Amino acid sequence: MKTVTHVVVVTLVLAAVSLFIACGGKTQEKSARPAFPPAPVTVAVAEQASIPLQLNAIGNAQAYRAVQVKSMVDGQIQRVLFKQGDDVRAGQFLFQLDKRPFQAALDQAQGKLAQDEATAANSRTQAARDDALLKAGVLAPQEAQAQEAQAAAYTAAVQADKAAVETARVNLGYTDIRAPIGGRAGAILVNLGNLVKANDANALTTLNQISPIYVAFNIPEAQLPAVRAKAQRGLQVQAFVPNQAQPEVGTLSFIDNSVDQTTGTIKLMGTFRNQDRKLWPGEFFNVRLVTGVDPHAIVVPATAVQNGESGKYVYVVQPDTTAVMQPVTSSRTYRQLAVIDKGIQPGQRVIVDGQYRVIPNGKVQVVRTVPVTPGPQQMADNGPAAGDQQ
Numbered sequence: 001m002k003t004v005t006h007v008v009v010v011t012l013v014l015a016a017v018s019l020f021i022a023c024g025g026k027t028q029e030k031s032a033r034p035a036f037p038p039a040p041v042t043v044a045v046a047e048q049a050s051i052p053l054q055l056n057a058i059g060n061a062q063a064y065r066a067v068q069v070k071s072m073v074d075g076q077i078q079r080v081l082f083k084q085g086d087d088v089r090a091g092q093f094l095f096q097l098d099k100r101p102f103q104a105a106l107d108q109a110q111g112k113l114a115q116d117e118a119t120a121a122n123s124r125t126q127a128a129r130d131d132a133l134l135k136a137g138v139l140a141p142q143e144a145q146a147q148e149a150q151a152a153a154y155t156a157a158v159q160a161d162k163a164a165v166e167t168a169r170v171n172l173g174y175t176d177i178r179a180p181i182g183g184r185a186g187a188i189l190v191n192l193g194n195l196v197k198a199n200d201a202n203a204l205t206t207l208n209q210i211s212p213i214y215v216a217f218n219i220p221e222a223q224l225p226a227v228r229a230k231a232q233r234g235l236q237v238q239a240f241v242p243n244q245a246q247p248e249v250g251t252l253s254f255i256d257n258s259v260d261q262t263t264g265t266i267k268l269m270g271t272f273r274n275q276d277r278k279l280w281p282g283e284f285f286n287v288r289l290v291t292g293v294d295p296h297a298i299v300v301p302a303t304a305v306q307n308g309e310s311g312k313y314v315y316v317v318q319p320d321t322t323a324v325m326q327p328v329t330s331s332r333t334y335r336q337l338a339v340i341d342k343g344i345q346p347g348q349r350v351i352v353d354g355q356y357r358v359i360p361n362g363k364v365q366v367v368r369t370v371p372v373t374p375g376p377q378q379m380a381d382n383g384p385a386a387g388d389q390q
Contacts, residue, residue, distance in 0.1 A: 039362065070200060076195050080094075094204070123155075
C-alpha cells in the first residue's frame with residue numbers, strides 16, 4: 001500500500017514539474033516576442049494664419065438687360081439690316097417693314113387735315129361777319145350763335161385731324177424697327193417677306209446686354225445676417241471661368257427680398273464689367289463671395305482631419321512620440337487647409353500621412369515634417385478647391 005502511495009506522489013511531482021517547465025517556456029517565448037515597431041508617419045505643425053472668410057456656390061450668368069424685339073404695327077418684312085450674333089448699338093436699324101400702306105395713311109390724314117382747316121377758316125370768317133351784322137342789328141341772334149357753334153365744331157375737327165396725322169406719322173416710324181438697347185443680337189426669327197403682327201407673341205429677335213453682366217447664385221439663409229452686415233461696404237464676388245488662371249471679379253449688387261422656403265437659400269447677384277466677354281449669359285460658374293478675413297485662424301493640412309464614429313479627430317504626436325487621438329471641430333476648409341475651430345493649438349504636431357498604421361497611444365516614427373501653408377504658387381487662386389466651404 002505504501003508503494004502505491006509513493007508511486008502516486010512521484011507521479012504528481014513529475015507532472016507538476018513538467019507543468020512548471022512548460023509554463024516557464026511559454027513565458028520565455030512570450031517575452032521573447034518583439035513589440036510593434038513605431039509607425040512611420042508624416043507630420044505638420046499647426047499654425048495660426050490669416051484665412052479669407054468666404055462662401056462658395058454655383059452661379060449662373062444673366063444678361064444685364066434682355067429685350068425681345070417686336071413690331072408695334074402689322075406689316076411685311078422688307079429689309080433685315082443686321083446679322084444674327086452682331087453687336088448692335090442702341091438706336092441701330094434692325095428691320096424695316098413695307099412703308100407704303102403707312103405712308104398712304106399719313107397722306108390721307110394730312111389731306112383730311114388740310115380740308116378741315118380750310119373749312120374751319122371759312123367758318124370763322126363767316127362767324128366774324130355774322131357777329132358784325134348782329135351788332136348792326138340786321139341779323140337775328142340765333143343765326144349768329146349757330147354760325148359761331150359751327151366754327152367751333154370745325155376747329156375741333158381740325159384738332160382731331162392733327163391727332164390722326166400724328167398717329168399715322170408714328171405708325172410710319174414704327175416701320176423702322178430699331179434696337180432699344182445696345183447688346184448682342186440673337187437669332188433672326190423672321191425672314192424677308194414674312195408678315196408680322198403688332199406685339200406678337202413671337203419676337204423678331206432678342207438682344208442681351210452682356211457688358212456689364214450679372215452672375216446670380218444662392219447661399220444658405222444662415223449666412224444671410226453676416227452678408228447683410230457687410231454688404232454696405234461692398235463685397236467682392238469672384239467667378240471662376242474654366243481654363244482661366246485668375247477669376248473674374250465683380251461686386252455684390254443685389255440681395256433678394258425673401259428666402260426660398262423650399263430650399264432654405266436666398267438669391268444674390270454680383271455685377272461684373274465683363275469687358276472682355278468671358279462671362280456669357282446662361283453659363284454656369286463656380287462663384288466665391290468674400291466676406292472678410294480671419295487673421296487668427298488655426299490651420300492644419302486637410303489630410304490630417306479624419307472622420308470617426310464620434311466625429312472628426314486628428315492624431316497628435318506627443319513629445320514622447322506617442323500618437324494620441326484628439327477630437328476636433330472643423331467647420332470649413334480653405335484650399336488644402338482645414339480650419340480648426342476647437343481641439344488644436346498652434347505648435348502641436350499632427351499626423352498628415354500614415355494614419356492607417358497608427359495604433360492609438362502607440363509609438364510613431366516621424367519620417368518627414370511638411371509645412372502647413374502651401375507656397376505662393378500653390379496658394380494662387382485657380383478656383384475653389386474641392387471641399388472649400390464656410
